[in-house]
Amino acid sequence: xxxxxxxxxxxxxxxxxxxxxxxxxxxxxxxxxxxxxxxxxxxxxxxxxxxxxxxxxxxxxxxxxxxxxxxxxxxxxxxxxxxxxxxxxxxxxxxxxxxxxxxx
Amino acid sequence: xxxxxxxxxxxxxxxxxxxxxxxxxxxxxxxxxxxxxxxxxxxxxxxxxxxxxxxxxxxxxxxxxxxxxxxxxxxxxxxxxxxxxxxxxxxxxxxxxxxxxxxxxxxxxxxxxxxxxxxxxxxxxxxxxxxxxxxxxxxxxxxxxxxxxxxxxxxxxxxxxxxxxxxxxxxxxxxxxxxxxxxxxxxxxxxxxxxxxxxxxxxxxxxxxxxxxxxxxxxxxxxxxxxxxxxxxxxxxxxxxxxxxxxxxxxxxxxxxxxxxxxxxxxxxxxxxxxxxxxxxxxxxxxxxxxxxxxxxxxxxxxxxxxxxxxxxxxxxxxxxxxxxxxxxxxxxxxxxxxxxxxxxxxxxxxxxxxxxxxxxxxxx
Numbered sequence: 099x100x101x102x103x104x105x106x107x108x109x110x111x112x113x114x115x116x117x118x119x120x121x122x123x124x125x126x127x128x129x130x131x132x133x134x135x136x137x138x139x140x141x142x143x144x145x146x147x148x149x150x151x152x153x154x155x156x157x158x159x160x161x162x163x164x165x166x167x168x169x170x171x172x173x174x175x176x177x178x179x180x181x182x183x184x185x186x187x188x189x190x191x192x193x194x195x196x197x198x199x200x201x202x
Numbered sequence: 203x204x205x206x207x208x209x210x211x212x213x214x215x216x217x218x219x220x221x222x223x224x225x226x227x228x229x230x231x232x233x234x235x236x237x238x239x240x241x242x243x244x245x246x247x248x249x250x251x252x253x254x255x256x257x258x259x260x261x262x263x264x265x266x267x268x269x270x271x272x273x274x275x276x277x278x279x280x281x282x283x284x285x286x287x288x289x290x291x292x293x294x295x296x297x298x299x300x301x302x303x304x305x306x307x308x309x310x311x312x313x314x315x316x317x318x319x320x321x322x323x324x325x326x327x328x329x330x331x332x333x334x335x336x337x338x339x340x341x342x343x344x345x346x347x348x349x350x351x352x353x354x355x356x357x358x359x360x361x362x363x364x365x366x367x368x369x370x371x372x373x374x375x376x377x378x379x380x381x382x383x384x385x386x387x388x389x390x391x392x393x394x395x396x397x398x399x400x401x402x403x404x405x406x407x408x409x410x411x412x413x414x415x416x417x418x419x420x421x422x423x424x425x426x427x428x429x430x431x432x433x434x435x436x437x438x439x440x441x442x443x444x445x446x447x448x449x450x451x452x453x454x455x456x457x458x459x460x461x462x463x464x465x466x467x468x469x470x471x472x473x474x475x476x477x478x479x480x481x482x483x484x485x486x487x488x489x490x491x492x493x494x495x496x497x498x499x500x501x502x503x504x505x506x507x508x509x510x511x512x513x514x515x516x517x518x519x520x521x522x523x524x525x526x527x528x529x530x531x532x533x534x535x536x537x538x539x540x541x542x543x544x545x546x547x548x549x550x551x552x553x554x555x556x557x558x559x560x561x562x563x564x565x566x567x
Contacts, residue, residue, distance in 0.1 A: 152449050188451025190433035197412045197432040 102146050105134040109154045112161075116200040128202060131161045135179065136172060147182045155187045160195050160202045208491045209566040212537050213251055221558030224544045226267040229274055231549040236556065237264035243278055243288075245297075259286050259299045266313045271549060273319040277302075279310035285324055285334070287343055302343040304332045312357050316364035320386050323348075323367050325355035331369055331379075333401075335386045348379050348402045357416045357457075361423045363391050365398075366405065368426055370414030376428040376436070378405040393423050394440035408445055410434060415456040415470070420463050427478075427485075429455040429468050435478060437466075437485040446485055452476075457545040459553070461567070467491070469542035469555055473533065475565060491553075491565050494535050537563045 108131050115127045138146065150158065162183065165176045184191060215222055216238045225236035228245075233254065235245045241264060243257040262282035269276045276288040276297070285302040304310060308327035315322045321335045324345075329352065332345035352373035359368045360381075367381040380399045382390045390398035395405050412431030419426055426438040433450045435458075455476065458468035464480040475491040533539075540559030548554050553565040 156449070189453055190449060190451040193431075193433040193454060194411070194449070199411070 101134065101137045102142060105131070105138070105146065106150075106154065108134055109157050112157045112202060113200075116157075116202055124202060128161060128164055132165055132172065135161075135165075135175065140178065143179060143182060147179075147186055150186075152187065155183055156191055156194050156198075157202070159183045159187070159191050160198070163195050164202055208493070210492065210537050211564045213562045213564075214560055215246075215251065215556070215562050216560040218539065218558075218560045221540065221560050222544070222556040222562065223264060223558075224266045225546065225554065225556045225562065226269040226276070227546060227548050227554070228269050229271045229549065234562070235267050235269055235276060236562070237267060237278075238560075239263060239558070241280065241282070243267060243276070255297065257288060257297055257299070259301075260284065262309075265309065265311050268313050268315050268322065270315040270319040273315075275315070275319065277313050277315060277322045279304075279313040279324050281309035283308065283310060283326075283328075285310060285313060285322075285343075287322075300343060302334055302345065304334070304345050305347070306330060306332060308354075311354065314358055314360055316360045316381075317362050318364040320364065321381065321383060323358045323360065323381065325358045325369060325371075327354040329353055329355065329371075329373075331355050331358060331367070333367070333381045333383065335383050337385070346383060346401060348381065350377065350379070350402070350404060351375075356413060357428075359417045359419055361393055361419050362421065363393050363423060365391055366393050366395075366423070368417040368419060368428075370417040370428050370430075372413040374410055374413065374430070376408045376410070376414045376417050376426070378407075378426065379403065380405060396441075406438075406443060408436060408438060410436060410447075412454065415454065416458045416468065418458050418460055418466070420460045420466075422463060425460070425463065427458055427460070427466050427468075429458055429470070435468060435485075435487070437478075437480075439483070448478075448485060448487060450476075450487065456541070456543060459545055459547050461547075461551075461553075467545065467553055469545045471541045473536050473538040473541055473557065475542065475545065475553060475555060477567075491567070492537050537561070 162179045221239045223237045223239045241260040245254045260280040264280045267278050279285040286299045288297045291298050306326040306328040310324045310326045312325040323333045331348040334343045334345045337344050351371045354372045357370040365382045367379050370376045392398040410430040414428050414430050417428040424440050428436050431454045433454045435448045437446045453471035455468040455470035460466045466478045467475050469475040477488045479488045538557045540557040542555045542557050544556045546554050555563050
């Protein structure tokens with residue numbers, strides 16, 4: 099429970115990081131998000147995606163895509179996140195990952 | 203809102219390899235003018251779709267056409283930075299072109315007659331909107347520039363009072379301007395805004411996270427809607443100026459029209475017109491107009507396929523990490539097989555859409 103709340107808090111803090119041009123701050127925040135994502139089980143993944151609303155879902159998807167840019171062992175989990183998020187929020191969410199000029 | 207049967211009639215105007223760039227209906231819906239991704243305007247008879255005449259004056263691709271229902275004037279604009287106003291000479295039974303020097307250094311992208319037919323506005327890649335009117339003394343059309351934009355103007359829409367103009371641009375903004383022209387308009391009016399302002403000044407500006415592809419006013423002018431490339435639809439109600447943003451879960455929309463004060467249809471890259479409806483002051487996506495035909499009933503699986511289905515499950519888990527393989531979305535059943543780039547209301551209140559797939563589809567709700 100606490101782990102899901104941690105992730106939610108990180109997502110809420112994300113817009114501030116997205117607005118800045120500090121690449122270091124963005125990388126640092128992204129690392130925190132990935133750590134929080136790792137701590138969640140698949141069942142918690144499902145619960146979180148069910149409870150999350152549009153804006154946070156868009157931000158989370160942006161982090162998922164950022165994570166997938168680098169090849170790593172965590173990518174299998176990130177693909178699952180991507181699948182669950184796009185099942186709920188659709189292709190439009192992916193379009194916003196591509197078009198939003200403020201990046202994570 | 204959407205009755206069980208949305209009737210759709212499909213007509214292949216040109217081959218899919220050529221495509222239709224834009225279209226406009228003549229008075230009474232008896233004729234249709236369209237451009238097949240080139241510099242010619244083709245006018246066909248509605249229903250039989252037989253070609254009546256081809257108008258060739260432009261040098262480059264025609265970007266947009268508008269045909270005024272009362273004046274019967276056609277205006278076309280093109281990538282060649284010009285516009286032509288065509289009027290039908292009854293004696294010679296022929297369309298006569300008048301060149302309009304827009305004074306833009308880049309392509310023209312969209313054009314629309316004002317509701318009173320006295321002016322037309324052109325959105326251009328030169329970051330400006332020439333508003334053109336007829337100067338009787340010199341017997342020609344002159345243009346007056348609305349600047350203010352920081353990038354290409356992708357769409358424009360007139361307010362019913364013919365004095366206010368909305369524009370959508372690739373600088374991520376939708377704006378409402380004054381297009382009051384002293385020689386043409388009688389008294390300045392401000393619609394739902396407190397007081398009228400000078401030509402080219404901004405009444406309101408709205409931001410989005412994507413290029414604003416389409417703008418439209420509701421029939422009374424008290425609502426403004428625009429669609430942007432970040433898959434969002436924005437609805438603004440005047441006079442409060444309250445903006446509602448709807449983040450969509452499908453591909454971006456590029457064109458939209460209001461059916462009435464509480465219903466709006468938009469279309470774009472999903473190749474399917476989307477209906478939006480307002481209930482209790484809140485807009486929401488209601489439904490797509492094109493529906494997948496019901497699939498034939500599947501036969502019950504027999505026992506021997508149980509082993510096969512279990513094997514398939516493990517194979518899927520191995521390959522994609524999910525127990526079931528999701529079939530990729532098949533779009534073959536859609537009436538349009540290309541993005542809808544032009545959406546218009548027909549004179550008898552149906553909707554018409556054209557696309558680079560060369561088809562014209564008429565939708566009746």
